[in-house]
Amino acid sequence: MRYISEFRRSELAQGLLSQIHRRSKTPVRLMEFCGGHTVTIFKYGIRQLLPETVEMVSGPGCPVCVTANADLDKAIALAQMPGVIVATFGDMLKVPGSDSSLQEAKAGGGDVRTVYSTMDALKIGGDNPDKSIVFLGIGFETTAPTIAASVLQAEERGIKNYYVLSLHKLCPPAIRALLDSGELKLHGLVCPGHVSAIIGSRPWEFIARDYGIPCVVSGFELLDILQSVDMLVNQVESGKSKVEIAYRRAVRPEGNKQALRLMMQVFEPCPAQWRGMGEVPGSGLKLKKKYQRFDAELTFDIRPIPTREPAGCICGDVLRGVKTPADCKLFGRVCTPENPVGPCMVSSEGSCSASYLYGVGLEQ
Amino acid sequence: MCLAIPALIKSIEDKEAEAEIGGITRRISLWLTPEAKVGDYVIVHTGYAINILDQKEAEETLAILEQIARLTEEEG
Amino acid sequence: MNNKDRILLAHGSGGKLAHELVEKSFIKALANPLLARLDDSAVIDFSGRLAFTTDSYVVSPIFFPGGDIGKLAVCGTVNDLAMSGAKPLYLSLSFIIEEGLLQSELKKVVDSVRRAAKEAGVEIITGDTKVVYRGSADKLFINTAGVGVIAEGINISGSNARARDRVILSGTIGDHGIAVISQREELSFSTSLKSDCAPLGGLVADMIKASPDINCLRDPTRGGLATSLNELAKQSGVSIRIDEEKIPAREEVLAACEMLGFDPLYVANEGKLVAIVPPDDADRVLKAMRRNRYGKKAVIIGEVGSEKPGRVVMKTALGASRIVDMLTGDLLPRIC
Numbered sequence: 001m002r003y004i005s006e007f008r009r010s011e012l013a014q015g016l017l018s019q020i021h022r023r024s025k026t027p028v029r030l031m032e033f034c035g036g037h038t039v040t041i042f043k044y045g046i047r048q049l050l051p052e053t054v055e056m057v058s059g060p061g062c063p064v065c066v067t068a069n070a071d072l073d074k075a076i077a078l079a080q081m082p083g084v085i086v087a088t089f090g091d092m093l094k095v096p097g098s099d100s101s102l103q104e105a106k107a108g109g110g111d112v113r114t115v116y117s118t119m120d121a122l123k124i125g126g127d128n129p130d131k132s133i134v135f136l137g138i139g140f141e142t143t144a145p146t147i148a149a150s151v152l153q154a155e156e157r158g159i160k161n162y163y164v165l166s167l168h169k170l171c172p173p174a175i176r177a178l179l180d181s182g183e184l185k186l187h188g189l190v191c192p193g194h195v196s197a198i199i200g201s202r203p204w205e206f207i208a209r210d211y212g213i214p215c216v217v218s219g220f221e222l223l224d225i226l227q228s229v230d231m232l233v234n235q236v237e238s239g240k241s242k243v244e245i246a247y248r249r250a251v252r253p254e255g256n257k258q259a260l261r262l263m264m265q266v267f268e269p270c271p272a273q274w275r276g277m278g279e280v281p282g283s284g285l286k287l288k289k290k291y292q293r294f295d296a297e298l299t300f301d302i303r304p305i306p307t308r309e310p311a312g313c314i315c316g317d318v319l320r321g322v323k324t325p326a327d328c329k330l331f332g333r334v335c336t337p338e339n340p341v342g343p344c345m346v347s348s349e350g351s352c353s354a355s356y357l358y359g360v361g362l363e364q
Numbered sequence: 365m366c367l368a369i370p371a372l373i374k375s376i377e378d379k380e381a382e383a384e385i386g387g388i389t390r391r392i393s394l395w396l397t398p399e400a401k402v403g404d405y406v407i408v409h410t411g412y413a414i415n416i417l418d419q420k421e422a423e424e425t426l427a428i429l430e431q432i433a434r435l436t437e438e439e440g
Numbered sequence: 441m442n443n444k445d446r447i448l449l450a451h452g453s454g455g456k457l458a459h460e461l462v463e464k465s466f467i468k469a470l471a472n473p474l475l476a477r478l479d480d481s482a483v484i485d486f487s488g489r490l491a492f493t494t495d496s497y498v499v500s501p502i503f504f505p506g507g508d509i510g511k512l513a514v515c516g517t518v519n520d521l522a523m524s525g526a527k528p529l530y531l532s533l534s535f536i537i538e539e540g541l542l543q544s545e546l547k548k549v550v551d552s553v554r555r556a557a558k559e560a561g562v563e564i565i566t567g568d569t570k571v572v573y574r575g576s577a578d579k580l581f582i583n584t585a586g587v588g589v590i591a592e593g594i595n596i597s598g599s600n601a602r603a604r605d606r607v608i609l610s611g612t613i614g615d616h617g618i619a620v621i622s623q624r625e626e627l628s629f630s631t632s633l634k635s636d637c638a639p640l641g642g643l644v645a646d647m648i649k650a651s652p653d654i655n656c657l658r659d660p661t662r663g664g665l666a667t668s669l670n671e672l673a674k675q676s677g678v679s680i681r682i683d684e685e686k687i688p689a690r691e692e693v694l695a696a697c698e699m700l701g702f703d704p705l706y707v708a709n710e711g712k713l714v715a716i717v718p719p720d721d722a723d724r725v726l727k728a729m730r731r732n733r734y735g736k737k738a739v740i741i742g743e744v745g746s747e748k749p750g751r752v753v754m755k756t757a758l759g760a761s762r763i764v765d766m767l768t769g770d771l772l773p774r775i776c
Contacts, residue, residue, distance in 0.1 A: 001370075001385060001386045001691065001694065001695055001698070002370060002372070002385075002405065003370035003405060003417060003422060004369070004370060004698065006422075006426055007426075008757065010757045010758055010759075011433055012426075012429045012430065012432075012433050013757075013758055014433065014436075014758075015429065015430075015432045015433025015434075015435075015436045015437070016429065016432060016433075018436035018439075019432050019435075019436055022436070022439075034366065035776045036366055036367060036776065042762065043756070043762065044756050044757070044758050044760060044762075045756055045758065045760025045761060045762050046758075046760075048760050049758060049760055062776055063776060064776060089410070089773070089774060089775045089776075090701075090772030090773040090774045090775075091772070091774045091775060091776050093772055094772075113626060114626065114772055114773060115626045115627075115773075116410060116411060116626065116627045116699075116700065116773050117393075117410045117411025117412070118410065118411070119391070119393055119411045119412075120411070120625075120626040120627070120628070123625075123626075124626065138775075139366075139775060139776075140366070142366035142368070142409055142414060143366070143409065143410060143775060145396050145412075145414070146393075146395075146396070146409065146410050146411070146412040146414075149393065149395035149396060149412065152395070153395070192366065193366070194366030194368050194407070194409060194414065195366060197368075197407060197414055197415040198414060198415075222757075222758070223429055227425075227429065230432075246425075248418065248421040248422075248424070248425055249417050249418050249419075249421040249422035249425060250407050250415050250417060250418070251415075252415075256396060256397070256414060256415050258396055258397065258398060258399075259396040259397075259414060262395065262396065336768075337765075337768035338768045347776060356765070357763070357765050366775070366776065367701045367774060367775055367776060369695075369698045369699055385695045385698070385699065386691045386692055386694060386695025386696075386698070387631065387632065387633075387690075387691050387692040387695060388622075388629050388630065388631040388633075388692050388695050388696050388699070389629065389630045389631070390628070390629035390630070390699070391628070408699075409775070410775050
């Protein structure tokens with residue numbers, strides 16, 4: 001496949017690994033906080049192949065995992081309302097809320113539909129004029145502009161029964177909160193490639209400037225990750241700290257202006273609850289006043305159940321990178337992909353799920 | 365996160381396009397990339413093109429990686 | 441479209457209308473002497489070891505590229521029998537029809553059943569029809585049972601795998617699952633992919649002729665190749681090591697998996713099998729498979745080991761290893 005296969009060539013991967021092994025002298029801890037990066041790393045067993053001096057940790061880059069129970073409970077409450085169709089990306093279906101999940105709500109008679117795109121949700125809305133369709137808006141800056149576009153399309157086409165429950169989150173404020181907590185000493189950051197395709201590389205500059213941590217914006221294929229690790233190691237060994245783009249074929253420093261424009265036309269920043277991090281100011285998105293009529297929170301009388309966090313679940317710590325799945329007493333025993341306790345085990349790119357499914361790798 | 369794949373634009377109608385990847389085709393939205401043209405490769409996330417792929421940059425990146433592989437082979 | 445063209449509740453009630461339906465739609469199409477008797481049960485003479493299986497088919501949509509629920513019902517049942525090394529002989533077929541199903545659609549399905557049964561060399565000798573209220577069944581459900589006979593000396597079971605055995609896969613993975621999912625409206629994408637739905641009795645017969653010592657056979661249906669390999673590993677108490685680069689998959693399957701976030705190892709197949717054979721017989725069996733139309737792309741994908749019993753391990757393109765677990769729950773399209 002064009003632009004995919006070329007970036008998986010194993011002979012080029014060997015070249016990069018050799019270079020990393022040769023260059024890396026100082027022990028470093030690198031964090032990637034995009035679930036897609038987590039998956040690639042586990043899929044290829046990259047951690048096993050890197051030198052001992054390079055430690056990779058996963059951060060809160062899974063929008064499913066960082067969605068707070070209270071927010072998920074709202075979605076579940078909506079699904080249980082008669083006359084409401086909840087359209088959601090597949091990722092959210094099995095995530096446990098305080099008491100239930102969207103999948104359980106569906107089994108109990110709620111109308112929950114998995115879609116690949118808001119385009120499909122708009123079509124469902126058009127096909128069911130007597131019902132209300134609520135789109136569960138999760139995701140970071142890659143996804144938010146697509147939701148914004150769907151609101152504008154609904155407006156353009158006069159679709160009156162389309163609503164959005166906005167649980168979108170912004171990455172840079174969360175990273176700042178993570179770095180400010182001082183829990184983890186990081187020497188480099190692998191920055192999310194598709195978020196950066198939208199916001200550009202400039203929003204990450206505060207990390208290099210204020211915290212002295214090198215950043216590389218990375219793609220998602222095998223060679224992308226290895227190249228980014230190589231570039232970070234290079235920065236560390238040469239005492240630099242700046243923001244570099246490795247994913248040059250898809251990311252420009254200024255990002256995608258049209259996408260940003262649409263996103264800020266429909267949404268504005270607001271405080272948001274991040275699982276494991278509590279409230280982070282300016283890290284969420286809510287619909288602007290002009291588009292209030294699309295806001296599910298303002299339209300429906302949502303009465304979620306009281307929020308409950310599952311006992312013993314340390315998803316929050318895992319998300320911040322301070323604990324690994326193996327540190328969790330529930331991991332693999334009580335909490336498994338079939339019976340997940342927390343979202344890190346449900347999301348296909350949550351650390352726990354990735355650890356469990358791919359294993360840590362057995363031999364060289 | 366942000367599962368997105370490169371797809372080739374085969375035809376455009378208003379703000380939507382038919383895009384092809386590996387033999388399958390799907391209707392995508394160009395709301396975020398109105399400047400995309402037929403023949404462009406775009407990155408598609410949840411049915412929307414989020415950016416146009418820069419072919420030249422892709423080739424340059426691969427050239428760099430090929431050079432690294434050659435150098436490390438010579439040394440090793 | 442008036443009601444004369446649709447299946448009604450009366451068609452399932454056992455009265456005149458029901459008899460008419462059975463005669464017209466089933467007996468005539470599936471013509472064979474045992475079925476034509478219309479006794480309450482079919483009576484057959486048997487000697488030898490019997491393989492006996494049952495299955496239910498609830499696929500939606502009922503028509504998909506490369507097949508339909510009827511073809512699936514016959515092939516799925518036949519294949520279950522073949523996986524025990526049996527020659528499939530007779531099937532039962534029970535239809536649970538949602539009131540309102542178009543007669544023309546039922547006819548299409550029954551025609552598929554007839555064609556598939558003919559290719560598989562089996563006869564449908566007994567059946568049943570029920571019609572349920574609208575909304576109680578998704579258009580059509582089919583339940584089957586099947587019997588086949590196993591030749592002497594053949595002993596094929598999921599618990600027979602031994603260390604050093606070779607693991608052979610009969611062809612490309614993921615075709616059926618992706619072909620079906622491409623028809624789901626909310627995920628719409630177009631592809632020329634067809635389901636690989638096929639009866640494998642003939643392929644298995646060829647393989648057994650090449651080697652009567654085949655240890656295991658499994659068809660990787662729901663849950664995909666990964667789930668079947670895990671089942672075999674656990675049943676036999678062995679480990680299975682496979683090589684990612686050896687597993688064949690069509691480009692469109694890989695592309696659809698990339699787009700939706702699926703792992704092709706977990707996507708359903710309906711015309712493929714996995715065989716575990718002693719190392720000395722592997723090449724012979726492979727050659728026999730490649731001569732059969734349903735085994736042309738057969739390939740050895742791995743080996744059985746004794747360390748870490750119950751585990752399936754895959755060597756990645758980089759030479760590192762990762763564990764391949766069973767599928768948990770459904771394959772869901774994701775954005776992350």
